[in-house]
Amino acid sequence: MSKLPPDKLLPDRQPSYVASWIYVFGVLTIAAFFVILASGLVLAFAGPAWYHTSSTGHYVNSLHYWSVQLFFVFMVIHLWGKFWMAAWRGRRSLTWMTGVVAFVASIGTAFTGYLVQTNFDSQWISFEAKDGLNAVGIGAFFNVTNLGQMLLLHACLLPLVVGVITVWHVLLVRRRGVVPPIDAIAMDSVPPTDEGANDSANARDLKS
Amino acid sequence: MELVQASLDSPARYVDWGWLSISVPNLIVILLMILIFVLAILLPFPKDRDKK
Numbered sequence: 001m002s003k004l005p006p007d008k009l010l011p012d013r014q015p016s017y018v019a020s021w022i023y024v025f026g027v028l029t030i031a032a033f034f035v036i037l038a039s040g041l042v043l044a045f046a047g048p049a050w051y052h053t054s055s056t057g058h059y060v061n062s063l064h065y066w067s068v069q070l071f072f073v074f075m076v077i078h079l080w081g082k083f084w085m086a087a088w089r090g091r092r093s094l095t096w097m098t099g100v101v102a103f104v105a106s107i108g109t110a111f112t113g114y115l116v117q118t119n120f121d122s123q124w125i126s127f128e129a130k131d132g133l134n135a136v137g138i139g140a141f142f143n144v145t146n147l148g149q150m151l152l153l154h155a156c157l158l159p160l161v162v163g164v165i166t167v168w169h170v171l172l173v174r175r176r177g178v179v180p181p182i183d184a185i186a187m188d189s190v191p192p193t194d195e196g197a198n199d200s201a202n203a204r205d206l207k208s
Numbered sequence: 209m210e211l212v213q214a215s216l217d218s219p220a221r222y223v224d225w226g227w228l229s230i231s232v233p234n235l236i237v238i239l240l241m242i243l244i245f246v247l248a249i250l251l252p253f254p255k256d257r258d259k260k
Contacts, residue, residue: 019253019255020253021247021248021249021251021253022245022249024248073237073241073244076241077241077244077245077248081245081248081249
C-alpha cells in the first residue's frame with residue numbers, strides 16, 4: 001500500500017502527453033476484456049444447448065466472439081504504440097514483460113476458444129494444431145482434440161491467468177507511471193520518484 | 209440469408225505477392241489496424257473543457 005498510495009492508484013491528473021489517442025488503446029483492451037468475461041460467463045452458465053439453438057444465445061455467442069476480435073485489435077495497436085515509444089524505458093521492463101505474457105496467454109485463451117466452437121472450423125484447427133504440438137512433444141499433455149480439456153482450459157484456467165497478469169500489468173503502470181514519448185523533456189504533472197522512473201533524464205539519455 | 213451462408217462456407221480468397229500469401233479478410237484487418245494506428249497518432253485529442 002505504501003508503494004501504491006490512492007493518489008497514485010487512481011490519479012486525477014496525467015502528464016499532457018497522455019492526451020493522445022494512442023494512449024487510449026490499453027484501456028480499450030481492458031474494456032473489451034470485460035465484455036469477453038461478461039459474455040463468457042453468460043455462455044458458461046447457460047450452456048451450449050442454449051447458445052447453439054436460441055437467437056439470444058447466438059447473439060451472446062457472437063458478442064463473445066467479436067469482442068475477442070476487438071480485444072486483439074486494440075491490444076496489438078497498444079503493443080505497436082508502446083513498442084515505438086520504447087515503453088520499457090525508466091524501470092518499466094516488468095510492465096513490458098507482463099504485457100508480453102498477457103499477450104501470449106491471450107493467444108492461448110483465444111486458441112482454445114476457437115477449439116471449443118464445436119463446428120467444422122474447430123475440427124479443422126484442432127487437427128492442424130495437433131500435428132504441430134505433437135511435433136514439439138507436448139501433444140500428450142495439451143491435447144487439442146480433447147474437447148473437455150480445451151473447454152476447461154478456456155473457461156477456467158486461462159481467463160484467470162490473463163486476468164491476474166492484466167491486473168498486475170495495470171498496477172505496474174500505476175506505480176511506474178505512464179511512459180512518456182521518447183522526445184518528452186519532462187513529466188509535467190507527475191514528478192519523478194524513487195519508485196518511478198526519472199523519465200526526463202531517460203529521455204535526455206536516449207536523445208544524446 | 210442463403211447467399212450469406214454460402215459465402216461464409218466457401219474458403220476465403222487469397223492474394224499472392226511472391227513469397228507472401230495472405231487471405232483477403234486478414235489483409236483487410238491488418239490494413240485497418242495500421243490505418244487506426246496512424247490516425248491515433250495524427251488525430252488531435254479533444255481538449256479538457258475545464259482547462260483554461
